[in-house]
Amino acid sequence: RRQLTHLLLSIIATGPVPRHIAFEMDGNRRYARSLGKEGKQGHGDGFRTLLRVLELCLRLRIHSVTVYAFAIDNFNRPKEEVDALMEMAETRLVEIAEKGHLLDRYGVRLNVLGKRSLLPPKVQVAIEKAEYMTRHNNAAVLNVCAPYSSKHEITTAVESAVREALENRDLDGSTITEGTIEAQLSTSLVGSPPLDVFVRTSGVKRLSSFLTWQCNENTQIHMVDTYWPDFGLRDFIPVLLQYQCKVWREQGASRSM
Ligand SMILES: CC(C)=CCC/C(C)=C/CC/C(C)=C/COP(=O)(O)OP(=O)(O)O
Numbered sequence: 001r002r003q004l005t006h007l008l009l010s011i012i013a014t015g016p017v018p019r020h021i022a023f024e025m026d027g028n029r030r031y032a033r034s035l036g037k038e039g040k041q042g043h044g045d046g047f048r049t050l051l052r053v054l055e056l057c058l059r060l061r062i063h064s065v066t067v068y069a070f071a072i073d074n075f076n077r078p079k080e081e082v083d084a085l086m087e088m089a090e091t092r093l094v095e096i097a098e099k100g101h102l103l104d105r106y107g108v109r110l111n112v113l114g115k116r117s118l119l120p121p122k123v124q125v126a127i128e129k130a131e132y133m134t135r136h137n138n139a140a141v142l143n144v145c146a147p148y149s150s151k152h153e154i155t156t157a158v159e160s161a162v163r164e165a166l167e168n169r170d171l172d173g174s175t176i177t178e179g180t181i182e183a184q185l186s187t188s189l190v191g192s193p194p195l196d197v198f199v200r201t202s203g204v205k206r207l208s209s210f211l212t213w214q215c216n217e218n219t220q221i222h223m224v225d226t227y228w229p230d231f232g233l234r235d236f237i238p239v240l241l242q243y244q245c246k247v248w249r250e251q252g253a254s255r256s257m
Contacts, residue, residue, distance in 0.1 A: 005233060009059050012240050016247040018196035020064040020187075021057060024210050025050065027202025027227030034227070040081040045229035047088055051102060054142060056236060058106040063140055064192035068210045070146035072115060086119070089146060090126040097133040107139030113186040114148035141192055150212040157184035157213075187214055195219045197243055201228040201235075220246060 028046040029039030050067060057065045070085055093110065096102045103110055112127045119127070161180040165173050182188055187195075195214040200207075203225040207215065215221065220243055226235050 008233065008237065009056065012237070012244075013060050015244040017060045017062055017240065018243050019062065019193045020066070020195050021062055021197040022066040022068075022195055022199065022211050022214070023050075023053065023228075023231075024068045024198070024200035024208065025228040025231075026200055026204055028229060030202065031227035031229045040078075040084055042227075042229055043081075043085055043088060047092060049229045049231055051096065053231060053236070054108075055102060055106075056233065058102075058108065058140055060240070061140075064143065064187075065141070066113075066143040066145065066187060066192065066195075066211065068146075068148065068208075069144050070114075070148065071209065072118065072147045072149045072152060075118065075147065086123050089119070089144075090123045093130040093144070094126055094133070097130040103134050103137065103142065107137040108134060108142050109137040109140070109190075110134045111141065111143045111186075111190040113143050113145045113153070113190070115152050116147075118147050141190060143187060143190060143192060145210070149209040150207075151209055153186055154181070154213055156186075157181050160184040182213070185213060187211070197239060198222065199224060199239060201226055201231050 025046055028042035030042070031045065032039050032042030050069075054065055069089070074085070075082060089112075093112070097110060098104065102108070110131050110133075112131065116124055116127070158176075158181055161176050161184050162173060164180070164184075165175050168175070170176075194216060195211060196218070197220050198207075198211065198215055199222045200210075201224050203223070205223045220239075222239050222242075224231070224235050224239075
């Protein structure tokens with residue numbers, strides 16, 4: 001099986017791969033319940049899948065991977081579930097940043113994006129530590145959005161663009177453009193390129209305030225039925241092949257022009 005994975009990845013890697021891909025990791029609780037477990041237990045399986053899928057992306061040399069780990073709205077979930085996710089953020093992110101672990105092995109810089117002040121202080125400290133440990137890694141980027149919402153991200157970006165305009169004495173804001181706002185989005189600030197592919201799992205067909213600005217005219221959007229913990233190569237290969245077909249089609253079109 002490992003050999004088959006290796007073979008498939010090396011075939012796909014001969015063609016174009018996305019530079020930036022996002023995963024809305026949905027369906028953890030339904031996955032757990034389908035196995036007769038408590039819903040919140042699905043998040044541990046979800047984290048393992050995140051590591052597995054991230055490694056596939058890194059082997060394909062995808063530069064930026066952005067995942068939705070916690071929505072600002074998720075604070076409304078039962079306390080035990082929120083606590084379990086906070087503990088995962090506190091312990092597991094530092095762990096994967098350590099020497100010899102995934103982020104170190106592949107040279108991945110970790111960024112946690114979102115309204116960090118909402119996190120418990122000890123989680124904020126752990127996140128700062130994990131980011132600091134990976135600050136010199138420059139082969140790839142992992143953006144973990146938590147606690148995040150696009151509305152919050154865009155509002156913050158507009159605020160920053162306005163502040164910058166005022167500092168430049170542009171008092172009527174006439175230099176505020178799509179470009180100046182986009183430059184202040186959290187994914188831009190960490191150097192991720194435009195979003196090529198967006199994947200949401202579990203059959204739900206909504207964006208749910210995840211990367212709504214970043215889903216641009218060129219972003220391929222995939223809503224796959226698999227619950228996130230079950231997401232694997234079987235689901236990923238069609239996504240990658242459709243991306244390659246799109247790039248090849250565009251190249252063909254520009255050659256015939
Ligand atoms: C700290 C860190 C990086 C964690 C990664 C773990 C992980 C996959 C978190 C996602 C949490 C979440 C709210 C998933 C959505 O499924 P859901 O709970 O809404 O499931 P449902 O749609 O079946 O109810």
